[in-house]
Amino acid sequence: MDLPVNVATDDDLLSTSGARGARRVPSLIVDGLDEAEILAHAPAMVCDRVHWDTVDDFDAAVLVPDLPMNAWTRQWSDGQHRVWVPEGEGFTAREAIREWCEAHAVEAVNMRVESAVPFRDLDLIPGTLLADLIAAAVDWLFPRMQAIRRQLVADLDLVDDEDVRSMMFLFVSDHMDRFDSARQGKNGTLPLLVFLIGKLRTWPQDIARSMYGRTVVADRVALAKATEVFAAQEQRPPSEAELAEALGISVTDLRRREQTIRTLSSMRHYQSLVDNPSDDDFQDSVQVAADADVEFDATSHARNAQLTRAIMAAVHDPESSGRRAQGPLALAAVYLSFWEDMTKADIARELEVLPKTAAAAVNRVLDSVAESGLE
Amino acid sequence: MSPIRLDEFAGMRRDLEVGLLLAPTHASAVAAAKSLAAILDAEPAVPVRLAGLAADGSRVLMTLAVTLGEVSEITTAAEPAREAVRVLDHLIDSMSAYDPAFVRLPDPASAEAQLASDVTRHADYAIVLRVVERLAALR
Numbered sequence: 001m002d003l004p005v006n007v008a009t010d011d012d013l014l015s016t017s018g019a020r021g022a023r024r025v026p027s028l029i030v031d032g033l034d035e036a037e038i039l040a041h042a043p044a045m046v047c048d049r050v051h052w053d054t055v056d057d058f059d060a061a062v063l064v065p066d067l068p069m070n071a072w073t074r075q076w077s078d079g080q081h082r083v084w085v086p087e088g089e090g091f092t093a094r095e096a097i098r099e100w101c102e103a104h105a106v107e108a109v110n111m112r113v114e115s116a117v118p119f120r121d122l123d124l125i126p127g128t129l130l131a132d133l134i135a136a137a138v139d140w141l142f143p144r145m146q147a148i149r150r151q152l153v154a155d156l157d158l159v160d161d162e163d164v165r166s167m168m169f170l171f172v173s174d175h176m177d178r179f180d181s182a183r184q185g186k187n188g189t190l191p192l193l194v195f196l197i198g199k200l201r202t203w204p205q206d207i208a209r210s211m212y213g214r215t216v217v218a219d220r221v222a223l224a225k226a227t228e229v230f231a232a233q234e235q236r237p238p239s240e241a242e243l244a245e246a247l248g249i250s251v252t253d254l255r256r257r258e259q260t261i262r263t264l265s266s267m268r269h270y271q272s273l274v275d276n277p278s279d280d281d282f283q284d285s286v287q288v289a290a291d292a293d294v295e296f297d298a299t300s301h302a303r304n305a306q307l308t309r310a311i312m313a314a315v316h317d318p319e320s321s322g323r324r325a326q327g328p329l330a331l332a333a334v335y336l337s338f339w340e341d342m343t344k345a346d347i348a349r350e351l352e353v354l355p356k357t358a359a360a361a362v363n364r365v366l367d368s369v370a371e372s373g374l375e
Numbered sequence: 376m377s378p379i380r381l382d383e384f385a386g387m388r389r390d391l392e393v394g395l396l397l398a399p400t401h402a403s404a405v406a407a408a409k410s411l412a413a414i415l416d417a418e419p420a421v422p423v424r425l426a427g428l429a430a431d432g433s434r435v436l437m438t439l440a441v442t443l444g445e446v447s448e449i450t451t452a453a454e455p456a457r458e459a460v461r462v463l464d465h466l467i468d469s470m471s472a473y474d475p476a477f478v479r480l481p482d483p484a485s486a487e488a489q490l491a492s493d494v495t496r497h498a499d500y501a502i503v504l505r506v507v508e509r510l511a512a513l514r
Contacts, residue, residue, distance in 0.1 A: 301398045301434065301474040301476065302474055304396075304474065304476035304477070304478075305471070305474035305475055305476045307476070307477075308395075308467060308475060308476045308477050309467060309471075311477065312463065312464050312467055315460060316460050316461065316463075316464045327452065327457065327460045328443060328444060328448070328449040328450075328452050328456035328457060328459065328460050329449055329450050329452060331393070331443065331460060331463075332391055332393075332443055332449050335393050335443075335477060336391075338477075339394065339477055339478065339479045340479060350391075350446070351446055351449065351450055352446060352447070352450060353450055
């Protein structure tokens with residue numbers, strides 16, 4: 001595999017703590033400058049960090065000049081607000097920020113202080129060196145982090161493989177200000193890429209937990225593991241009862257957890273991550289052609305099917321008997337109206353009823369569909 | 376040509392057909408066709424025909440034309456029309472794994488309608504299944 005041009009090639013062998021041979025991760029070189037030279041513009045400090053969220057859009061840079069101490073802020077991709085102040089002044093800064101927010105009618109939530117965190121004021125790095133350094137890091141990391149990329153796509157329902165590179169850029173950008181290169185290890189100082197690899201290892205779990213909540217992610221991992229173990233032993237998928245027994249929970253609890261996961265997955269994977277098709281011959285139904293627009297396929301078909309079920313629920317009540325329900329007329333009127341693009345007058349003519357009868361039939365179904373929560 | 380199957384000639388039956396699309400994935404298309412055949416065999420009272428057959432992206436598209444009934448039966452909610460609604464509901468419920476959805480019936484001159492017409496002319500489920508298998512193999 002070709003290395004990006006902006007990378008030093010001194011990846012010689014070294015020994016690890018496990019006494020196994022490993023390759024030295026190179027230092028990045030951008031525009032002829034080593035990463036250490038670039039980062040020297042923004043020396044590592046130890047700061048307290050005030051971290052909070054706001055109900056409305058807010059830029060923390062507007063309050064920094066009003067704080068009674070030196071303070072720095074930097075935008076992270078999660079949209080939350082962070083202000084760094086000299087170590088020991090975190091709690092004072094928090095109160096000052098709280099008062100500032102109250103005075104300016106900014107609704108701040110979950111404001112907390114983290115003490116003694118590493119920080120670099122990256123604004124001090126001149127020109128495009130910082131952006132180029134981040135790009136060089138992503139160029140080196142992206143082709144080498146296959147397992148992490150696969151895990152992100154598999155675990156996060158709204159993430160495609162083509163999204164991962166830009167996500168990784170944001171991830172690296174977020175972590176640049178906390179890179180503490182002064183740490184000395186057995187093999188010398190810590191290179192930026194090693195620091196980032198360490199952070200990337202837990203990235204998929206962290207992002208999945210923040211997206212879905214810790215419990216749901218743990219449930220999904222446990223379900224997948226139990227299913228895999230059973231399938232490996234028995235050469236068939238487990239039944240609900242067998243899966244529940246393997247997990248030590250009741251079938252009812254299993255269904256509830258599966259439903260939660262299914263609900264979260266349904267936007268992208270309409271055929272759920274936890275279900276296999278019932279036909280034994282065709283278990284591999286999630287394989288699709290490389291050029292298939294899976295997201296469109298899944299969401300558009302699922303959406304239309306949902307709408308169809310809502311219409312059928314409106315026109316067909318198995319409990320009702322006789323002709324009072326007028327289901328066939330309502331179904332015909334709705335079908336002609338929305339799938340054949342007919343006006344109500346046309347529908348009335350086709351079905352030989354009064355226009356107001358056709359309109360009433362369509363409106364009754366639409367009301368019922370609206371009540372079902374579909375728009 | 377109007378896709379609506381309402382015959383304008385006086386004295387002839389004026390049946391209304393509703394289009395229902397089944398969209399199984401390639402891998403589950405044959406299973407869907409088998410399930411469909413079993414359901415339709417059990418419901419002979421309501422005419423259902425294969426109106427379209429195509430492959431699109433990750434899906435095989437099977438369009439069914441379900442006869443809702445003659446217009447006067449529909450407007451008066453007569454027994455045949457109510458039975459048709461029941462069968463339609465049963466179809467949608469039973470085939471829910473394949474995203475059944477109402478759809479406009481394809482133009483009879485379209486490729487998907489022609490393919491459906493060719494395979495059903497033989498009135499042989501085995502041929503239909505073979506074609507579905509071939510569509511499913513288009514990756």
